[in-house]
Amino acid sequence: MACITNKLRLAGLRPTRQRVALGSILFGSGDRHVSAEMLHAEALAAGEQVSLATVYNTLHQFTEAGLLRELAIDGSKAFFDTNTSNHNHFYVENDGSLLDIPTGSIRVDGLPEPPKGLKISHIDVVVRLVPDDR
Amino acid sequence: MACITNKLRLAGLRPTRQRVALGSILFGSGDRHVSAEMLHAEALAAGEQVSLATVYNTLHQFTEAGLLRELAIDGSKAFFDTNTSNHNHFYVENDGSLLDIPTGSIRVDGLPEPPKGLKISHIDVVVRLVPDDR
DNA sequence: ATGCCTGCAAAATATTTGCATGTAA
DNA sequence: TTACATGCAAATATTTTGCAGGCAT
Numbered sequence: 001m002a003c004i005t006n007k008l009r010l011a012g013l014r015p016t017r018q019r020v021a022l023g024s025i026l027f028g029s030g031d032r033h034v035s036a037e038m039l040h041a042e043a044l045a046a047g048e049q050v051s052l053a054t055v056y057n058t059l060h061q062f063t064e065a066g067l068l069r070e071l072a073i074d075g076s077k078a079f080f081d082t083n084t085s086n087h088n089h090f091y092v093e094n095d096g097s098l099l100d101i102p103t104g105s106i107r108v109d110g111l112p113e114p115p116k117g118l119k120i121s122h123i124d125v126v127v128r129l130v131p132d133d134r
Numbered sequence: 135m136a137c138i139t140n141k142l143r144l145a146g147l148r149p150t151r152q153r154v155a156l157g158s159i160l161f162g163s164g165d166r167h168v169s170a171e172m173l174h175a176e177a178l179a180a181g182e183q184v185s186l187a188t189v190y191n192t193l194h195q196f197t198e199a200g201l202l203r204e205l206a207i208d209g210s211k212a213f214f215d216t217n218t219s220n221h222n223h224f225y226v227e228n229d230g231s232l233l234d235i236p237t238g239s240i241r242v243d244g245l246p247e248p249p250k251g252l253k254i255s256h257i258d259v260v261v262r263l264v265p266d267d268r
Numbered sequence: 269a270t271g272c273c274t275g276c277a278a279a280a281t282a283t284t285t286g287c288a289t290g291t292a293a
Numbered sequence: 294t295t296a297c298a299t300g301c302a303a304a305t306a307t308t309t310t311g312c313a314g315g316c317a318t
Contacts, residue, residue, distance in 0.1 A: 014316085016274065036307080051276050056308060058275090070209055072260070076283065076307075078209030090248060093255065107243040108259065112235060114224060119266040121227065125242065125259050126206070132253035148291080150299065170282080185301050190283060192300090210308060211282075 004028075011065035021048040022058050026068070031083040033071070033098040039080075073098065073126060088125040101127065138162075145199035155182040156192050160202070165217040167205070167232040173214075207232065207260060222259040235261065 004023040005015040013019060025042050026032060034042075040055045059080050062068040071079040073091050079098065081089075088106055090099040106125055114120055138157040139149040147153060159176050160166060168176075174189045193214050196202040205213040207225050213232065222240055224233040240259055248254055 014273075016316090018275070052307090053277075053309080054275050060309095072206045072209050075204055075206050075212030076210070078308085090252075092252060099249070101246060105244050105246055109241040109243060110239050111261065112239055114261070114263050114266075115233070117266055118224075118226060118263040121262045121264040123259065123261050125257065127245065127248070127257050128255045129248050129252040130255040132248075132251055148298070150291090152300070186282090187284080187302080188300050194284095 007067070011062075011067055013061060013065055018048070018050050018054055019058055019061075021046070021050065022055065023062075023067075026062070026082050031081070031100060033079055033081050033089075035077055035079050071098075072124070086122075088127070090127050090129055092129050094131060101125075141201070145196075145201055147195060147199055152182070152184050152188055153192055153195075155180070155184065156189065157196075157201075160196070160216050165215070165234060167213055167215050169211055169213050205232075206258070220256075222261070224261050224263055226263045228265060235259075 004020050004027060007027065008015040008019055008023060021043060022039060025039065025046065026034070036052065036056050036059055039059070040050065040052045043050045043055065059068065059070075059078075063070050063080065066084060068080045068082060069084045071081050071089065073079050073089070074096070081098075083100060085103050087103040088101045090101060091097075092099070108123055108125065111120075111123075138154050138161060141161065142149040142153055142157060155177060156173060159173065159180065160168070170186065170189050170193055173193070174184065174186045177184045177189065193202060193212075197204050197214065200218060202214045202216060203218045205215050205223065207213050207223070208230070215232075217234060219237055221237040222235045224235060225231075226233070242257055242259065245254075245257075
């Protein structure tokens, strides 16, 4: 808990009750993939009173502070990943679940040069999975 | 125009006025990346009366029929691509524009096996670009 | 006390659904 | 005519914003 407080301070965020609560859920146990709604539900279940708007704001603040990474998986819902290192994902289309693909196991080759004046910030690879009906 | 009608029939969709109108915009001129809202605006500008809901429904029907591919680029907005072949994208984060990366120029190596019972349906690669401030 | 920062209610935005209506056979 | 598909109004889902109030100084 103290370490969450510290983590927030280091990131330049005031350790308010809500942030500490959400941070504990997010960073308390290994890598997680959450949507705003999932996190909100968890917070309520844990007895923390937070509004959904605050969850959204907090997720974005954490993302800007580099504590989270936002994932674009599905056209109409944002996911956030507590693992900010450079890694990629399996997405199981049937149940909407996400699995990490370990850092470094994927290599992307043959990238064309980006247009003039632009540089690559980050490459996202999403491997979409469906049932293997065999 | 007749070819749009035909295309819809082949895909198993009745060529209604709205579908033909939206199809003409989408497939009439090269590869396009559109959001529902953009397409709706274009349709209105072209003098076609369509509701935004119909645009959404039509985009999804086209996607299911294999005429479009849905892109997950941004957490909170869906994009559709008229190029359904296997290719990837540059995403310019500043202005939100999308550029195709030609088929085949990218190779992804070192993929781990998918979990049992699942198989790879499709791999999305999004190369995010930011201004090169040099 | 003062002024910046926070968190939430309300607003805005984005998407889906249910059903009256239209259309092909 | 009949049955099914269609398209839109209304409902829902998702995200952002504006501002009253809290907090560190």
